[in-house]
Amino acid sequence: MKAWQAYRLRLQRRRWRLRALRKRRELSVVADRTEKIRPADILVLTTLRNENARLPHFLDYYRGLGVGHFLVVDNGSTDGGAEYLAAQEDVSLWRTEASYKRARFGVDWLNWLARRHGHGHWCLTVDPDELLVYPFCDTRPLRALTDWLDASSIRSFGAMLLDLYPKGPIGAQPYARGDDPLDIACWFDPGNYSLSRNATYGNLWIQGGPRARSFFADDPERAPALNKIPLVKWDRRFAYVSSTHMLLPRGLNLVYDEWGGEKTCGMLLHTKFLDGFSDKAHEELQRRQHYAASAEYKAYAAALEAEPELWCRWSERYINWRQLEVLGLMSRGNWT
């Protein structure tokens, strides 16, 4: 890497960190239990809006993996989710009515919280509709993974976003609060992903899956990015650049091997396509708070008029992480 480019990235990182510092003023404390965080705790960071129905399962899922504390930014929920979160003993909650878009889709807020509370912890930054799976997640807690990453001097762990969808029209099967969303949205695309390298940041750019196939078939360049690096041994000097797709310093983005081998990686099961998605798509389209002028939601809204079905005859039904590994979507690497 040229010194000039390194210098520019350093400036950019500084800029994102300053911005996070400025944006912290938008957050007001609802419940601050951060003094309960123990030195070795794994933290979950999330920003959300009107996700009450998903919250009980979301919290239980990550508690089950051994997460110690949740740091949540509530961006103006009106569905009672905030009250529910504020009552949880392992949740610290901040509230803001400020613009999601102008906080760079929540990244500034979470960069701040990670910087303030995450230094030295393994921090998992996920949305409420994302469930992390990693090799051996059925037999080993998340702590086993982070201990191994520590022992291997690995600071960041990649997990591609895998879109799951139900069979039949989206929303045909009702989702009740507390249910496992995987009971309904349990199908995925096993092998239609494209990937390339981002020359500036060094991360991969992965596209494909049902969203590219159904909503962006004629404009694949604009299909959503699926590469994510959600689990990072946080240092206060780090900063997410764009969602959890990439970070600075850019060495953290090298979660793939360039010499033929496979690195250990996980998968984020994305259960966005549930009952209620259609309403959400319309609402988000009105709010215009999403990436690229909400292009993604425009495409959804247009397609959803026709009650689309994402399921096709070659969809796979999700079973476990071993299935994902056999299909070549994730890998144990040399963790065994």
Added chain:
Amino acid sequence: MSFGVVILVHNALDRAAQVIRHWADAGCPVVVHVDRAVRRARFDRFRAELGDLSDRVLFCSRHRCEWGGWGIVAATQSGAELLLERFPGLGHVYLASGSCVPLRPVAELDAFLAGRPRTDFIESARVTQVPWTVGGLSEERFTLRFPFSWKRRRWLFDRYVALQRRLGVRRRLPAGFEPYMGSQWWCLSAATLRAILSDPQRPEIDRYFRRVWIPDESYFQSLARRWATHIESRSLTMCKFDFQGKPHLFYDDHLPLLRRSGCFVARKIWPRAQAIYDEMAAGGHPAGEAAPSPARIDRVFAEATERRVRGRSGLYMQSRLPNPGWENGFTAAPYGVLEGFAELHDGFTEWFARASGATVHGHIFAPERVEFADGATVWRGAMSDNAALRDHQGRRFLTNLIWNGRGARQVFQFGPRDSQRVSWDIAKDPNARIGVISGAWAVPLLRSGRPAARLCDLAARLQQVEADHLAALRSPHAKARIRVWTLAEFLEAPAEALALMLSDIAPGRAGAPPPPPAMVPLDGLGRFLQEMRNLGMHPYLTGDIPIEPPAPRRPAPRPYLVRPHA
């Protein structure tokens, strides 16, 4: 009990206490060394916890144990000296760490050692003859000096090594001394250990080893060669190393594997692997008199290294995107590419599928849409037939198709009308079996019924594209198995060409192939091509097609085979 244990502890003290208690309860005398990095208060508490076992559990003087440094050897020496002094009747001394867990009943280990009184179990190999070392330092461990910590002062470590190499500095080994290397964890007979500790040359040797890198893997290993009477060069402690030379951790789900290995002691155990510690506390898994055979579970760990270092051929995914040339196979499996055959025969893909048993696609790179086998609009892996999606990354489309189609031989049609993104990739791919009938694009033009004058530009374009593609196939970089016929050559002996392609793509297929498919009518082809020539567009890739209907057949010319370059 005929043996004692020296235990080195540096973290996870609760688990270490559990293991120490286990050894002591079974009747073994234990000497514990606690790293000096552990705080005094914590050490005192730890010592107090084991206070009820003070007749069998002793604590030796503490050293600072840093990975790669001398401290670990010093700690081992202190521990062994104390143990031999206080328990002079021991037959063997077992060196273990706080994260080494006995898997079998201690009595079985005792019986095993009692039956081999003069044997020293220590892995000890000549430095020059094993590929174990990581980071390029094998013999240099013994000939350079390493005053800086590898973990904390890597930069200085590396610079100092580079400097010594540049200056050509070499340390002299103590007289009569040959270095050996092996696992840090050994079980020596008391006689050998005593001899090592009272070696007349010891002050000199200790001084020398203080500046050797990772001396704990070579100090006892080398000196045992000097004093032992019978060395079994293996460790009784099972330890598996990954490709970076770091020990694999064992978790609860490894328990069946650990039992199968029949090993007495395993390391490293993840401190939170409750089931493994429970098994130990329950007395271990009895295996009678069976000798340990860690090789039984080697495969699991060899696979892990293979996966991490070489990966799965033809797979491109979130944690594997090889640089050009490092793919270890561009695609996952052999596949066939047929160019021009479908243009010349009716129902060719169906016939070829029947004859070869393969999955035969149409033109998957056609400009309109992907022609998957059987006209499917979505194919395996949920691949869409949308041409824009495919062209977003044509190479990934091809590698995905072959990856998703593992299990059945994949064949597809290709031609100059198609997107040419993968032209070079298939030429360079040893998995590709390519058969080309050059100039076959003229046939659909002829059959379109349009006058030659209006097809000249199109024909010229197709010919140019095909010529570029053939240049790729004939370049020295081409590694595919490639056969090229001109249209004229093919028409002389179509059945032979088909048979060759069948045997390339589906070798060893039993039985005679079904009768060749019907060729499309080619009446007027010669005249059609001549008209193009008359208009100034020379279709040279078709070969020499006679203007008049062909004469009776001559013997077929041999097709030429472009051999892959070695």
